[in-house]
Amino acid sequence: MKSLLLLITILLLPAGASALEVFACEPEWASLVSELAGEDADVTIATTAFQDPHRLQAKPSLIAAIRKADLVVCTGADLEIGWLPLLLRRGGNPEIFMASDFVRKLEVPQVISRSQGDIHPQGNPHVHLDPRNIRRVAVALTEQLAAMDTKNAVDYNARLADFQERWSDALASWDQRVMSLAGLEVATHHRSFSYLANWIGLDIVATIESKPGIPPSGAQLASLLERLSVNPPVVVIRTPYENEKPSLWLNKRLSVPAIQLPYTISGNAAVTDLFTLFDETLRILEEHQT
Amino acid sequence: MRTISVVVALLLLGTHMPVVHAQDLEDEVAELRALLTEVQQNYEARISDLEIRLAKAEQLASGARREATEAFDIAEQTAIDQSAGTSAANTFNPALGAVLSGVYSDNDGFELGEAEVNLKADVDDKFFGNLTFAVGEEGGEGEIELEEAWLQTTSLPGGATLRGGRFFSGAGYLNEFHRHVDDFVDRPLPYQAFYDGQYKVDGLQARWVAKTSMLFELGAEASTSGETLLANFGGDIGASNSWQVGLSWVKTDPDALIGDGELALVDFVWKWAPNGNSGLRNFKLQGEYFSSEESGWYLQGVWQFLPQWRAGLRHDTVEDADRDSLMLDWSPSEYSRLRLQYTNDRVFAETDDQWFLQYIMSLGAHGAHQF
Known part of the structure; x- marks a missing residue:
């Protein structure tokens, strides 16, 4: 019985997928991966804009998704502490990229006590809403992608250059609007x-x-x-x-x-x-x- | 501007002179032409001057923006470098958490629950370790009970994990959870009858997760208590629903926990939350069926109707004995919970109404809970 199930599962496995499998905890990082990796990566997103990233559960579909992943791209700074560590202990061994490691965190608490509520000792994790942070993360993420998928490294760097140019232009126009x-x-x-x-x-x-x-x-x-x-x-x-x-x-x-x-x-x-x-x-x- | 007024003034002057000589006229026309050329040249020079200044300003602005960006980057990098942690002797201490609980029931009065202490950390790049002990009192004497003491691999290829030591068997949905996360004060009847509350084993567990889009997991355990085989399936239906079904088979020594030494289990859990956003409202339905010489099952639903409030209903039965329980709990935060429970107990010949008031508080590191 068991060997039969095993055989069926092996037959169901996708045959030699070549694209990098990326598991993104939040939609913003999935979008950045798509900008930088294009066709070279298949991205699965764990949450939607309508789901609180603090409060997700380590549900079965995510265990399966992380099992397939080569790379996990998340926010970090304990935003996903309630579910991500558990997913990572269920059989998958992906590389881990935490976007908040590459930016300066705001609101780093001076006093760390639960009496202050659900605080994040490393600082506020909602880092993606500053477009200057996106630029910094893009550079670091490209390095990670290029290191993992060396044969496409040139593509990643070319896409980064293109993204940086478009982002700088956008940032310049946003900076104008922000003034008012x-x-x-x-x-x-x-x-x-x-x-x-x-x-x-x-x-x-x-x-x-x-x-x-x-x-x-x-x-x-x-x-x-x-x-x-x-x-x-x-x-x-x-x-x-x-x-x-x-x-x-x-x-x-x-x-x-x-x-x-x-x-x-x-x-x-x-x-x-x-x-x-x-x-x-x-x-x-x-x-x-x- | 001044030049234009001069021209206009001259023109006006011209119209006020009724008598003029031809020579004078020609002189005037020549003079006006010269003036016009001068005006034209003047303007061209000014425009080109302005264009140059504009280009310079633009260059300066983009340079300033680039410099500002670079300065921001440098400042950020410095801040990140400086925030990199300092090292101390206790930097690598494992995550430490404790759970305190107690129950007041109208039958037995106040009972202090076991205080559970948990330590966990990555051992190195290949192993993760977890230790849980419970501190309590039995017949007036203090005792420490080893609940869990296991190591698990973290880097085996192919979706495999191995766990060894003392652990909660994976046979049965509820069995792998610590008691403090239960939705009711006491475990369902089949858990009490077949597992004495919880089936802990000393041995080795192997699990394998298939590389499929749905969860498909197989597992086996070999322990001093016997052997176990497990299979779990699960997935999502739309954004709002998640489910999991488990099958297990347990073989133990006939004098151990279970009836004739062989037990088959089926469990399922279905969770619903609007758009999968469980923080505000959610519903969980779970049930398990135990089949051995005797059989038992339970079915329970828990409804979180406000962010901090949940209500639950459970029916549990083993053979002819059965109960119904109703609970309401309030969780001021993720780390504290107060619960009121009513149980209509028909296990013995006489029906018994029981009321419970329970508190569960979690201190320190409080890890993720599985689905």
Whole structure:
């Protein structure tokens, strides 16, 4: 019985796949891999824009996906601590690339205690929303890809050069648009937009979760409301995966728009890659700027 | 501008002079022509001057942008280099976690649960190690029980892993979980009847995950308690549903835990969350069937209806004995949980209503939970 099953499985195996198999934890890294590797890599994405990357489960489909992977491209900084280590102990031995290792982390906590909520000792992991970080990660990721797939190394470097050129142009035009957005006062749900705010110069006047990962209590919301009604933010922003209720509650009581920013690829219909991610994010913010 | 006004003024002047000589006219025309040429040359010179200045400004701007980018890169790299950790004697300490729990029941009063301590770390590039011991009291005397002490390979090729030492057998869905992650205060009846709560073995486990798009896993265990064969299948249905089915066969010494020494198990779990985003709302349905000389099964559903709140219902039975349990728990964070449970117990001739109040708190490193 067992040998029969084994035989069936061997027959079902794909015959000599040549492309690099990449397992990306989040859509933004999958998109970057596609930019840099093109046809040379097959990419599986573990999460969608509508799934909280902190709270995923080590589900069977992901065990199977990571088993096939040659390379895992994730954020790191403990964002995936709740599920990735478990997947990696179930038979797959891929190379591991953690994007946050190559950028400077914001909000590195001074005091490390769970009383502060679900903090990340290495700093805020939502690094991809600063386009300058994307550029840094692209360089490091290309080195990783080229080292693993030496016969296509020239292709990876050529695609990197092309990507860097397009990214620099895009960045120059975003930098123009960002100037008028600097100082925009916003409230956020979780600290998911710290890198975006740091790049644009958004002024985050309040975070609905007073401690990361812990839903706000009624009393906390009431005191937040009291504080914000004196000097209300221009807009309340959240990701597609975050609970909309607290934002909508603030929206109702402060008469301030509560909006969902795309956060990552496919976060809304217009966002199909990293370029449109920033285009859309800026467009939505510009819409609400007074 | 000034030149233009001069020209206009001259023209105006011209129209106010009724009588003029031909010679004067010609002189004036020549003068005006000269002026016009001068104006033209002046403007061309200015435009080209402006063009040069614009080009210079653009060059400067792009240079400045490049310099700014380079400066940013250097600053970032310096910050990254400086944040690279410092080394100390305890840098390589294993991850340490502890679980504290206790139950108050209306039948037995307050019972302090075992305090569970867990240490885990990569041993080197080839092995991962895990140690769990439980500190408790039995009949007034303190005792330390070795729950798990195993090593596992981390770099075998072909999807294979080997685990050796004392570990929770992979036979049965719930069996591999620590008690503190259970959804009810007590284990289901078949687990109590066939496994005495948990089937721990001292031996070796081999597992192999196939290279397929769906999960297909085979496993075998050889231990001082007997042998086990396992198979697990699983996958997703759309973005919102995940499932897993397991089959196991256990053979032990007839005097060990299980009836006549042979046991077949079927387990399944199905999890649902809108768009697969389990943080806000989710539902889990699981059931297991044990078949030996006797048989037993349980079926339970747990519904997380708010981010911190879950409700669950379970029916469990072995032979003629059965129970129904209802629970409600509140988890202020991922690391703490308070639970209220009601059980309608019909195991003995007389029906028994039981109430439980339980706390489970997790300190320190708290690793990932399997599906």
